[in-house]
Amino acid sequence: MVGQNIESGFKPEIEKIYLQTDRDVYITGEDIWFRADYYMLGNNTGNDLSKSLYIELITPLGESVARQKYEVINGLATGKYPVPEGLLTATYMLRAYTQFQRNYPQEHFTTNLITIINPSVPLIGYKDQLSWKVKIFHEGNGIVNGEVSGIAIRVHPKIIKNVKRLKLVDQFENDISEIKLFDNGLGYVEFKVIDSLEYSVNTILKNGNSIRQLIPKAKQQLLIEKEIVNSSMNIRLTAPGNSPEGVYTLHMYDGYFTDHLEQKITSNGEWKKIDLDKELLSSRINYLVLRDSEAKVIRVDALYMQPDEPQEIEVKTSEKNYPARSKVDITFIPIEEAYESYSVAVVKKGTFENERLLIPEFIIENPRLLSSYIDHRLITNEVFADQLKAVLLIYESRLESEPSVFQNGFSDESDNYWAPETRGITIRGIVRNLASAQPEPNCDVYIAAIGNEPQLHVYTTNKAGEFIFTLKHLYGIQNLFLCVNSRNESDLEIMINSDFVNDYDAFYATPTILDTSMRHFIEDLYVNAQLKTYASASDSFPVIEKKYKPIRFPESSTSILLDDYIALPTLREVINEIVPYVKVQKKKDEFSLEVFDPVTNQVYGDPLILIDNLPVFNVNQLLEISPELMEKISVINSAYVYGEHLFRGIVFFETNTKNFAGIELPVSSTFLEFQAVEELEQYTNEDHSEQSGRIPDFRNVLYWNPDAEFDTENGKVSFYTSDYEGMYEVIVRGVNRNGEFSLGTTSFTVSEK
Structure with a gap:
C-alpha cells in the first residue's frame, strides 16, 4: 500500500459528498439515477480537489456487489448505477467516497439506503421461535x-x-x-x-x-441534566442521595460514532458549560457518553439536535389527473437565488421513502444507520418524530449494554495516505524486492492501456517504492499492462493498491418483511420494469461523444508497411535494411537498437521500444519475432520529453497478432482489468407529442433531471405520462453552495377516467 500517516490537523470534513437518487425502491435489473454534490471545506464552488467519485452497493451482510467510478465536473457527478440481477430482496447501502476520504474512518463516507426487490426470490422471513414479543425501553434505570x-x-x-x-x-x-x-x-x-x-x-x-x-422506577441514580444553548451545552451531574461526589469522563459522539470531545466532570450538582464543535452542532444525532473512573460506560443519552430543516418547496401540477401519454407541466418556486441547481424526479408513488413516515426495522436494529437515514428528511411530522424518540430510547438501552461501538467505530484505512485524485482516476502501488521484501526506489514503472484507447505512462518510484498514474479519457473496463525497466526486474514484484475499499461492516441481520398490502405495488413495479426492458432498448444516451486519446507522442519521422517490401527472413535484417534511422547493434551476446537524428547528427542508444503499445526492454527477444507477424514499423528519431522522462528516440512495432507476436514478457510484469470511470449518460425522457408507432411505454420513472437550472422566478419542467395508470410523485430537491437543502413534493394520477 502507498503509505504514510496522514498529518494530524486534517479535518474529516475537508471533503463531503451529498448523494441523491431518483427514488428509494428498485427492482433488480433497473438503473439507479443519481446526483452527487461535492463539497470541499463546506462549500461547493466547482474548485474540486478530487475529480473522481467511487460508489459501491453494499449488502446488509457487508458484501460489495457493485462498484462504479464517475467523474466529478465542477462539483457535480451524475449518471446511472445499474442494479445487478439476482440480488435478494433487502435494504442495501449505496456508499460514495473519494480516494482522499479513505484517509479517514468510513463513517465519513456518504451512505444512502435503498430497498431492492427481487420478486422471483421468496423472502426468508422469521423461521425460529420468537425470543420476545414486546419490549419496553426507558431512560437510565x-x-x-x-x-x-x-x-x-x-x-x-x-x-x-x-x-x-x-x-x-x-x-x-x-x-x-x-x-x-x-x-x-x-x-x-x-x-x-x-x-x-x-x-x-x-x-x-x-x-x-x-x-x-x-x-421499573429508578432507584437512586446519578442525575444528569443538560440543555443546548446556541453553540454550547450546559450540563450538571448530581450524585444520588448522600453518595460522595464522583469524577467522570464525558464524551460526545456524533451520529457516526466519531468522538468529538472528552472532558472530566464532577457530580457536585454544579452547572458546567461545554463548547460544541461545528460537526456536533450540524449532526442531527449525537450521543452523550459518561464513563466512570475505570472507563466503563455507565450512561448513554441519545440526543436529537434539531437543525434547520430543509426548506420546503411549493410544487404544483396544472391538473391532478392526466390521461396516458399526455403532457404534464410542473411549476415550483425556487427558495432563493442561493439554490442554483435542482434535481427533479417523477416516480411511481411509493418508491420515495420520505412519504412513508415509518422508520424501517433495520434502522431500529442498527444505530449506525440512523444518521444517514434521516439526513435531509423533513421531520416536522409528529408521527415520524414520535418514532424517532422511541428509536433513541432503544439505542440508549442497547448502547449501554453493548458499548463496543464507542471503542471500535467503523473500519478505516488511516494507516496509509491516499492522495486526492486532482487530475482524474488513478492507479497506484509499490515495487518491492522479492528477496529483501523492501521497497525498490528509483525504479521506472511503465503502464500501457491496450485497445482502442491506447495510453502509455512512466513513473519513477519514490524512496518508498511507490508509484501513481493518472488515467484520463478512459471509460469502462480497460486492459492494462504494467512492467518495470530494471536489470534485476526478475527479482522485483509490482503490488497494486485496491482502488475500492475492501473492508465492509455488516449493518443489519434481521430479515426483510414487506407488508402484504405492498404485494400489488411490487407486482406493478416488476411488470413495468419487465415491459420497459422488452419494449425499449435503452433509457439513456451518452451526453458527450467519446474522444479517444492516443499516446501523446508526436508524428512519426517515418513509417514503413512491411507488405510493401520483399520479405526478409529475420527482424534484424528488416530493421537494418528497410527501416530508416534505426540500426541493430551487438555487444557480446546482447543486442540493442540505435536511432540516428540527421538534423543534429546524434545517435541515440536505448530508445523506447513499443510493440502494440507494450514497452519492450529485451531486444534479443524482440529480434526473435518472425517478420511475418509484423505489420508496420514507425520511428521518432529525435529526443522526446515525456513528463519527467526523456526518451532518446522511439521505435513502434505494430503486429498483425492479438498476443503481441508471442514475445516473452518480463517476469515482474502483470496484466489487469481496470475499472475506469463510467461514461456520462443522461436519462431519456419520452416524448409522446407525435403518436407515430405504438411502442408500449411502462416506466417506473417518468422524468429525471439531476441538474435543472432556472433563470426565472418560477421553475418549470414538462414531460409525458406513460401507458401505466396509477399515482406518481414529483420530487424537487435543491442544494446550494453551502450544502443547505430544500425539498418539495406533489402527486398526480394517470387515468383515463
Missing part, C-alpha cells in the same frame, strides 16, 4: 418520580398484526394513556410519574389475550 418520563415500546414485527391496542395503566387498572402503535411496531408515550403509582404497559391481542409489563 427507570422512570423518575415527579418527572415527565418517556417510554418506548417495541412489538415484534411478526405479531404486529395480532395487536389490538396498547395502553398505559396503573396498578389499579386505571387507564393512564392510549399508546399509538405504528405499523413498524414502535410506540411512544410521555407521562408525569406519580410517587404512589406503579405503571405497566398492557398489550391487548386480537384473540383476547394480553401481555402486561411493569415499567
Whole structure:
C-alpha cells in the first residue's frame, strides 16, 4: 500500500459528498439515477480537489456487489448505477467516497439506503421461535418520580398484526394513556410519574389475550441534566442521595460514532458549560457518553439536535389527473437565488421513502444507520418524530449494554495516505524486492492501456517504492499492462493498491418483511420494469461523444508497411535494411537498437521500444519475432520529453497478432482489468407529442433531471405520462453552495377516467 500517516490537523470534513437518487425502491435489473454534490471545506464552488467519485452497493451482510467510478465536473457527478440481477430482496447501502476520504474512518463516507426487490426470490422471513414479543425501553434505570418520563415500546414485527391496542395503566387498572402503535411496531408515550403509582404497559391481542409489563422506577441514580444553548451545552451531574461526589469522563459522539470531545466532570450538582464543535452542532444525532473512573460506560443519552430543516418547496401540477401519454407541466418556486441547481424526479408513488413516515426495522436494529437515514428528511411530522424518540430510547438501552461501538467505530484505512485524485482516476502501488521484501526506489514503472484507447505512462518510484498514474479519457473496463525497466526486474514484484475499499461492516441481520398490502405495488413495479426492458432498448444516451486519446507522442519521422517490401527472413535484417534511422547493434551476446537524428547528427542508444503499445526492454527477444507477424514499423528519431522522462528516440512495432507476436514478457510484469470511470449518460425522457408507432411505454420513472437550472422566478419542467395508470410523485430537491437543502413534493394520477 502507498503509505504514510496522514498529518494530524486534517479535518474529516475537508471533503463531503451529498448523494441523491431518483427514488428509494428498485427492482433488480433497473438503473439507479443519481446526483452527487461535492463539497470541499463546506462549500461547493466547482474548485474540486478530487475529480473522481467511487460508489459501491453494499449488502446488509457487508458484501460489495457493485462498484462504479464517475467523474466529478465542477462539483457535480451524475449518471446511472445499474442494479445487478439476482440480488435478494433487502435494504442495501449505496456508499460514495473519494480516494482522499479513505484517509479517514468510513463513517465519513456518504451512505444512502435503498430497498431492492427481487420478486422471483421468496423472502426468508422469521423461521425460529420468537425470543420476545414486546419490549419496553426507558431512560437510565427507570422512570423518575415527579418527572415527565418517556417510554418506548417495541412489538415484534411478526405479531404486529395480532395487536389490538396498547395502553398505559396503573396498578389499579386505571387507564393512564392510549399508546399509538405504528405499523413498524414502535410506540411512544410521555407521562408525569406519580410517587404512589406503579405503571405497566398492557398489550391487548386480537384473540383476547394480553401481555402486561411493569415499567421499573429508578432507584437512586446519578442525575444528569443538560440543555443546548446556541453553540454550547450546559450540563450538571448530581450524585444520588448522600453518595460522595464522583469524577467522570464525558464524551460526545456524533451520529457516526466519531468522538468529538472528552472532558472530566464532577457530580457536585454544579452547572458546567461545554463548547460544541461545528460537526456536533450540524449532526442531527449525537450521543452523550459518561464513563466512570475505570472507563466503563455507565450512561448513554441519545440526543436529537434539531437543525434547520430543509426548506420546503411549493410544487404544483396544472391538473391532478392526466390521461396516458399526455403532457404534464410542473411549476415550483425556487427558495432563493442561493439554490442554483435542482434535481427533479417523477416516480411511481411509493418508491420515495420520505412519504412513508415509518422508520424501517433495520434502522431500529442498527444505530449506525440512523444518521444517514434521516439526513435531509423533513421531520416536522409528529408521527415520524414520535418514532424517532422511541428509536433513541432503544439505542440508549442497547448502547449501554453493548458499548463496543464507542471503542471500535467503523473500519478505516488511516494507516496509509491516499492522495486526492486532482487530475482524474488513478492507479497506484509499490515495487518491492522479492528477496529483501523492501521497497525498490528509483525504479521506472511503465503502464500501457491496450485497445482502442491506447495510453502509455512512466513513473519513477519514490524512496518508498511507490508509484501513481493518472488515467484520463478512459471509460469502462480497460486492459492494462504494467512492467518495470530494471536489470534485476526478475527479482522485483509490482503490488497494486485496491482502488475500492475492501473492508465492509455488516449493518443489519434481521430479515426483510414487506407488508402484504405492498404485494400489488411490487407486482406493478416488476411488470413495468419487465415491459420497459422488452419494449425499449435503452433509457439513456451518452451526453458527450467519446474522444479517444492516443499516446501523446508526436508524428512519426517515418513509417514503413512491411507488405510493401520483399520479405526478409529475420527482424534484424528488416530493421537494418528497410527501416530508416534505426540500426541493430551487438555487444557480446546482447543486442540493442540505435536511432540516428540527421538534423543534429546524434545517435541515440536505448530508445523506447513499443510493440502494440507494450514497452519492450529485451531486444534479443524482440529480434526473435518472425517478420511475418509484423505489420508496420514507425520511428521518432529525435529526443522526446515525456513528463519527467526523456526518451532518446522511439521505435513502434505494430503486429498483425492479438498476443503481441508471442514475445516473452518480463517476469515482474502483470496484466489487469481496470475499472475506469463510467461514461456520462443522461436519462431519456419520452416524448409522446407525435403518436407515430405504438411502442408500449411502462416506466417506473417518468422524468429525471439531476441538474435543472432556472433563470426565472418560477421553475418549470414538462414531460409525458406513460401507458401505466396509477399515482406518481414529483420530487424537487435543491442544494446550494453551502450544502443547505430544500425539498418539495406533489402527486398526480394517470387515468383515463
